[in-house]
Amino acid sequence: MQIPSAKPKGDAVLAEITNFEAMAFRLKQWIKSPRPYLMVAGLLLFLAVWYMTTELFKLPRFEKLPGPVAVIREWLSEDPSYGISIYVSEYYLHIIKSMMRVFEAFGLATLLGVPLGLFMGWKKVFRDYTFPIDETLRPIPMLAWVPLAILMWPAREAAIVYLTFLAAFFATTLNTLLGVESIDEVYFRAARCLGSKPRHIFFRVVVPGALPYIFTGLQISMGVAWFSLVAGEMLAGEYGLGYLIWNSFVMVQYPIIVIAMVTLGFIGWASSAAIRFVGALLMKWKVREVSP
Amino acid sequence: MSGRNKNSNSLGKLGKSIFNISFYRGVVAIIASLIFWEFAARVHLPVIGMIPAPSAVAGSLSSLIFTGYYWESWYVSFERVFSGFVMAQIIGIPVGLLMGMSRKFRDLGFPILEVLRPIPPLAWVPASVIFWPTPQMSMVFVTFLGAFFTTVLNILGGVSNIDIRYIRSARSFGASNKDIFWRIVLPATLPSLCTGMTVGMGITWEVVVAAEMIASRSGLGFLTWRSYVAGDYPVIVIGMISIGIAGYISSSIIRLLSGRATPWLKII
């Protein structure tokens, strides 16, 4: 039987060219298709409805809401009438304050939650003692903790970070635990048969095996961190975007509410995207390995 | 897939054989933490010591439980959660289905969804209070937002993941577009709708509690917040536990209904 020589070299190059061309071609098709225009049209439609209801026709109830023109004018103004715009350093102070809180809380939750989750999944006895406590506390919505958090911590700042931390911590721990439980028993047996020490099993089997779940957990954790932060800042903050929203409401500076909301949405989206990006980068091996 | 199955199976067996040990360890852990909590409160440990002791909480509970005010808070919160949640389903399910089935509608609507979704629902509280004529309506609206995006996105995912062979074979069997929608698309989307509802219910309670604290004068969230403001600290803990129980009851109802609606997902 004659085995044909493996693929000729030129073929691989061809495939790459084809892939590149494919991308260029697909982009061209996409631009030609109605899709991008529909997307833009959708957003414009949204802005138009917002503008018409609030500013053009001043429909009842809608007239009270800030319209897009008022918001953008304020946002881009060098001399904003309510004191917040892209030229005012206070705007950035609020942003930085919120981001600092989230990253403190998120970092702390990751540093504590991941090892705790790994350990809970790895040592049955440890899990038996800790998991029931976790399960008892988990049904309580994180935001119900607000008053208690303020009570527990002498400083408001600590209370807000604690609240944000708590939400992120539960998500991280639980997902890490699930990750360890998802690892096939066979890997443990194989490692044991090969004479691995427990330490090795932990670092070579438990940690990498749980990684995909850990990253899912981190994504959720980032989402809930922003979620809780806003509530904490609204109720107890002195700076930060949540506080800015609430304060502008109280001071009847309505356009700022929208500025802060949009800013919050953008930063929240960007931080989740960053985690997804890191996760995808680290998880390349996983996709290849799992897919048959 | 089979690996995971095997794994969960062996875990199940493992769980059964040592259920007793695990169970007692759990009881021990909870009792121990209660004792620690009581102790911490008595000796005024920093941070944890600030939480009112279990004994004080129990004392408060025995009187609070007989007041109409406490039970009214339950009722008010439940009413808000369910109105918001049901509204989110009524509006979210058709929107999700429409976006899932029509590419034009999806291209048009998806960017709007993606722009609004990352804004935390609570950030909407002031705008909602400004817009809606009554506080109750603004509460329900914020609650609605919490569940709406989850529902839409889950349905969208469910519809776009339908195996094309189901639709093709239904076509061959002579099913009309209407039949395909009711007998194929809808049931095929049901599992992800259920997932969306379970998640959405969790978010709904989070939102209601905070919104009540921020901008309302009734409900379990307000009860908890007021106890803080009034210095009646043990009631804070009662409020939290009540919210926990209420949330748990709600998710159990959703889980039960989901199980009923998707009997084919339970394997024997």
Added chain:
Amino acid sequence: METKGNGNAASGRMVIDSISKSYGMGPLRQKVIQDCSFTLEPGKLTVLIGPSGCGKTTIINLLAGYEEIETGSISIDGKPVKGPGGDRLVVFQETALFPWMTLMQNVTFGPRMRGGRNSREIEGDALSLLQKVGLGDFRDKYPTQLSGGMQRRAELVRALINSPRVMMMDEPFRGLDAMTRELMQEYYIRLFEEHRITNLFVTSEIEEAIFLADRLVIMSYRPAQVRTVMEINLPRPREFSMLTSKEYLQYKKDALEILHEEAMKAFSTGTATCVADFLEAYSEIEEKK
């Protein structure tokens, strides 16, 4: 069995005349099927065999009307095929039973969609067919509660109950273990010999192909063309004992020689295959919308 309807041994002649199909657009265009012609004789079992990735599933999709041909024509009993229809039913690779319906609901889906008969009658038919393949006791189970072999049998019944003129089987027994596979072949061949509905059976297993076939259509590698048509004149009913007969072995030897050549061609064009496979998968995703 009273499976009256549009199917009987006299009808179900399907003529496939020099059809072609490509996937992708612009620089990505790849011809998958080129000038493919063969005929499904009424009441006969035609087996389509070829190297994996040669476009057999595409042929099924074209014949069923799920995708459109570019050139050539497909006709059934003289009438051209346009779009999916109840006269040509497909049994898919792996299972395509609706997971949310019980076995009975799955099997009666076709008759219920067509309407015209009362449900008791339909269920009676369904039950007797289910019993014939040993699934009578499982009528109220969901597909996930059945084993792989049971699911395939149920799917056979689900198509058969509609008495189509042509049944198309897209590697229906793929992924089953050897024992179950053999059992399925047995069930399948008995049902075929009893009902004599025109059948197109796609497989990449040569033994299965010859054992089942009246006519064997061997496909070339991409772009798929008909390489050879072999008439298999083994007596019916087929028995497993035939697998050791002289005639069988000669057929197998002849077919293997041709297939081997095609498989080698497929192997030597390695990367091109990957692109082509990707394109096929991609076009399916695109189509889902």
